[in-house]
Amino acid sequence: MGDAVMSEDLLADTATGPIRTDAARRLDMIDLLRGLVIVLMVLDHTRDYMHLGALAFDPLDLDKTTPLLFFTRWITHLCAPTFTFLAGVSIFLQAARGKTGWPLSRFLLTRGLWLVVLEISLISFGFNFAVPFFFLQIIFAMGVSMIALAALVWLPSRVILLLGIVIVAGHGLLAGVSMDSLTATGQILWRLGMQPGGLGVVPGMSVYPVIPWFGIMCLGYGLGPIFAMEDLSRRRAITLLAAGLILLFLILRLPNLYGEPQAWAWQANPGLMLMDILKVSKYPPSLDYTLITLGLAMCLLLALTHLPKLFQAPLLAFGRTPFLTYLLHIYMVHVAAILVGLAQGIPPAHFTNFLGDPSRLAADAYGLTLPAVYGVWLAILVLLYPISNAYARYRMRHRNWWLSYL
Template sequence: MSTAPTITPVGNTRLTALDTLRGLIMVLMALDHASFFIARVHPFEYWNMGPPHYADTGWFLTRWITHLCAPGFFFLMGTGLVYFRASRLDAGWTEARITRQLMGRGALLVVVSYLFEMAVWLMPDRFSSSGLSMNPMTGGHVPILVLTVLVTLGLTMALCAPLLRLSRRSWLAMAFIAIMAPNFLVPTLRGHDEAAGALMHAFVVPGFSGPVASMYPILPWFGICALGVGFAQLLRNDSQRAMRAMLPMGLAYLVGFVGIRYGGGFGNLMRPEGGGLQSFLTVIKYPPSLAFCLLTLGINLSLLSLIHRAGAWLDPLRRLLSVYGQAPLFFYLAHLWLFCAIRLAVFRESAPDRWVLYAVWTAGLVVLYPACAWFRRLKTARPPESFLRLF
């Protein structure tokens, strides 16, 4: 989730489309994790495994739509970092103080993951013989560095903090290199997984090696965050023009996705199997292939522009989603423990059908809404340097 604080842009006009999109992807993320805990359905689109299989199209779409979440989290964190720096400079902070604050927040994310996130993924397996393992990797000992999404978000924030003064071109160049790297390196490892090593698993491909267990290697996800930083710098120059440009840019990404999938080679990490639409849309997330990045970022950018263009008629939905979007880390931790508790209390040895899953997911969102609204009020009352604002 995007854990950089939402910041009021120049002119004291909040870019509400960013909060709305963040809220939407938080809601979709909750569906994916409810599927994991409640229905025991959570395929992995993994670089060295075969394609996932689904019972029907409904289960495929339930998983597929949630692919928007992780790229959206990292992209929006990049935008948040730029606005955080700008607001603190306006408040008289030095660059060194801003860097220390962001690096401290990144470190805190790592600590929060180790204390509160990792245990919840392992909890169901301790109480149920039918539990789904969150980690498809295995190893003979306990790793020291476990790259969950929260840990990688924290490390990415810390890496970005001292670089925020760089130009937009520099950030876009870093984004290009970091996103493209796995597409060059992964094919050289196929069939030689053991040759990857701890360093490669930490930065390029998921896997388990020595002290490292990785689901979100740092390099490609840093690239998506860097893209968000470059986008935010464009937003600060001319927010209206940048928002309008997001739609043609997003559509261009989607055209690029179609071209890469039809090409079937570079950028896929796994060729489409068969001729159906489901096979065409099944892309590798671990690590994010170029096809995955173009598809998910294309949709995210298009949605961002459409939300901005929608105007006042979208205000009720915007207000609803923004409550989740402005308390992202609080929502993330709370929904994990909520759905885990529901599984252990109600569905310990059973896996309900999809419609029950949707009902539980909706009920969970309803329960968490007032809690998120309360926490949003609590954190906004804190001073700017408060670490409570991280949540």
């Protein structure tokens, strides 16, 4: 996710390691959460590329899924909104440390452009192993959002918070806009900004339209002052924020009041009913989706600091090197899928242009059981950890300008 998603630099002593200041503890809290969602993201992409049913049905389809498959997919809903929210928080913390005005705007412009370029090149290729194909996901949405935020960081944080609330709460009201009423250029812009889908004559698809995710980044920036508080006050404020987000989700979702286009219905048993209530829209992110995912993310933010150090270590390594870990895992998952395919007698060519034409793999009946997918996921994390940990240590002891781009 790049250093635009990184927050403060660790205060480090090359001989003794990190200095345990409140700023360092705040950074650990953020990096632990970011590391966890990277772990979940690797799980999601491993399932996407290797599960037997990945090309056959939506794992959230209550008529076809199982509870384990449903929650394997559902828990990964936390990834994109948490990354985007924490990016906004990190940008605010940079401003709080004195990087304001043009230096901050320039940082956001260059970092945003860098993320966009990487999304349409190395990242899209890593997912698809074919060009040209533009697979515009969360990195693209975050990059464009940073460019937009570069023009807004001159405003008070409460103004940006209000803008974020308006976008997150209100963008769903535009869901009824008909694509047929737009010109060809207008349709592409609408796909990029508001509604996922194909890009017309441009090969590829927009999966994460920018405007709703920009709203989530504005929320992170606007709520950034919470993360600048001293430790006890910060924890109290995050607790209240988590409770408020989850309570508002329940108020809106249980009576099917507002904020989610897919109404839930009474089911045959409580388990199915719970899954139906939690089945909220990610593409684009509905208000209810944003409330429950960020609410749970704030709960995890508080809980992860109580983990034993043994379990914190890999999360910190991943959380402190988000972009490198993200980029590496894409290629590792795709290559692992090819190896699994070879073991099942499927030619590697069927894994190229996978996103543009998944029919070949669908016809091959390719894939692993869900327990096997979990095994591959853990193996990929084991391979990633020493690389991420080594790079995290290197970053803590060096201040080269190029490190902020990788």
